Amino acid sequence: MIPLAHLVFFASVLFVLGALAVVLRRNVIVVLMGIELMLNAVNLSFIGFSRYFADQAGHVFVLMVFVVAAVEVGVGIAIIVSLFKLRHTVSIDQFDQLRN
Amino acid sequence: MTSSAFMYLFLAAAVAGGVGMLALRHPIHAAVSLLGTMLCLAAAYAMLGAHLMAVFQVIIYAGAIMVLVVYIIMLLDLGSDDARAFRSVKVFVGIPAATVLVSVLARLAWHRAAGTEPRPGLLSSIGDPAAAALPEGFGTVASIGRDLLGRYVVPFEVTSVLLLAGIVGAVYLTGRDSAGLKAQGNAVGEGKGTGDGGQAEGAPAGGEEFAA
Numbered sequence: 001m002i003p004l005a006h007l008v009f010f011a012s013v014l015f016v017l018g019a020l021a022v023v024l025r026r027n028v029i030v031v032l033m034g035i036e037l038m039l040n041a042v043n044l045s046f047i048g049f050s051r052y053f054a055d056q057a058g059h060v061f062v063l064m065v066f067v068v069a070a071v072e073v074g075v076g077i078a079i080i081v082s083l084f085k086l087r088h089t090v091s092i093d094q095f096d097q098l099r100n
Numbered sequence: 101m102t103s104s105a106f107m108y109l110f111l112a113a114a115v116a117g118g119v120g121m122l123a124l125r126h127p128i129h130a131a132v133s134l135l136g137t138m139l140c141l142a143a144a145y146a147m148l149g150a151h152l153m154a155v156f157q158v159i160i161y162a163g164a165i166m167v168l169v170v171y172i173i174m175l176l177d178l179g180s181d182d183a184r185a186f187r188s189v190k191v192f193v194g195i196p197a198a199t200v201l202v203s204v205l206a207r208l209a210w211h212r213a214a215g216t217e218p219r220p221g222l223l224s225s226i227g228d229p230a231a232a233a234l235p236e237g238f239g240t241v242a243s244i245g246r247d248l249l250g251r252y253v254v255p256f257e258v259t260s261v262l263l264l265a266g267i268v269g270a271v272y273l274t275g276r277d278s279a280g281l282k283a284q285g286n287a288v289g290e291g292k293g294t295g296d297g298g299q300a301e302g303a304p305a306g307g308e309e310f311a312a
Contacts, residue, residue, distance in 0.1 A: 002104045002108065005213040005214065006111075007148075008209035008210070009206045009210070010111040010115060012205040013118075014114060014115060016202040017118035017122055020122055020195075021121060025122070027127055029131075029169060030121070030130050033121055033130060033131060033169060034121070036134065036161075036165065037121065037134060040138060040141055040161070043141070043153075044141055044145075047144075047145050047148050047150045051149050051231060052232065053232055054238065056238065056239065056243060056244060056247050057251075057252075059153055059244055060244065060248055060252045060255070062153050062156075063153070063156070063244075063259075064255060064259055066160050066161075067259040067263060069161070070263075070266075071262055071265070071266030073168055073169065074267070074270045075270050075273065078270040078271075078273035078274045080172065081172070081273075081274055082273050082274060090176060
């Protein structure tokens with residue numbers, strides 16, 4: 001069994017990778033995948049703490065995060081499809097309708 | 101110990117998948133890389149005693165969410181229009197900021213887990229909470245189901261409302277015509293409008309084809 005701090009370290013690395021994908025990538029779908037990666041990192045720390053304190057509450061909340069992720073992807077992809085129908089691109093630089 | 105070696109292996113593979121998702125240009129490569137991350141995380145969950153969550157990770161994330169993402173990439177027929185992703189000025193702000201963020205988070209987590217106050221530069225005195233002994237049936241379907249419908253029944257019901265809101269939102273967002281489609285869509289007319297009925301009408305359409 002590896003130390004809890006190592007698990008949390010890996011979880012934070014995954015979270016930062018997801019955040020970097022959100023900030024750096026220009027493709028809306030990759031941005032959505034970055035959000036998924038951040039949710040996965042949170043899940044990893046939930047499961048790790050749940051194991052170390054032998055408490056199942058973490059598992060239950062991982063289940064909640066699964067639901068949130070599924071809903072988020074469903075709505076996010078609906079938004080992406082709508083934007084693609086409107087602008088025929090998925091580059092995030094093109095979506096500036098709200099600017100002016 | 102073999103099991104902790106595998107744990108590090110899977111976690112490192114998960115991080116490698118995350119790096120691949122960040123760095124690969126083509127969205128489908130990024131999606132497959134993220135899929136690898138999710139499968140490695142499922143293995144890590146199983147080794148942490150969360151067997152049900154590992155199964156759900158494979159079914160929901162790898163099986164449903166990533167298939168949806170890959171399907172959308174295929175449907176929209178996206179090339180790698182992300183070519184100038186890393187030439188942006190934001191890289192020079194984002195990477196240092198992310199480095200600071202990850203080091204601060206890791207440092208806080210490290211000391212939090214060790215139960216010590218953060219001190220500059222000393223990693224040698226890190227303790228580690230001993231993992232508690234697992235009770236009988238930890239992480240099984242039966243005990244999680246008992247928790248889910250007992251202690252946590254209110255959050256469980258709230259997630260069902262959330263799912264319903266998500267369904268309504270997705271149907272509303274994709275169901276309406278955008279302005280661009282409306283102009284050219286009148287010629288196509290009925291076929292587009294009754295997209296939901298399309299599957300049910302598959303059989304008669306096939307019959308017509310045979311008749312023709």
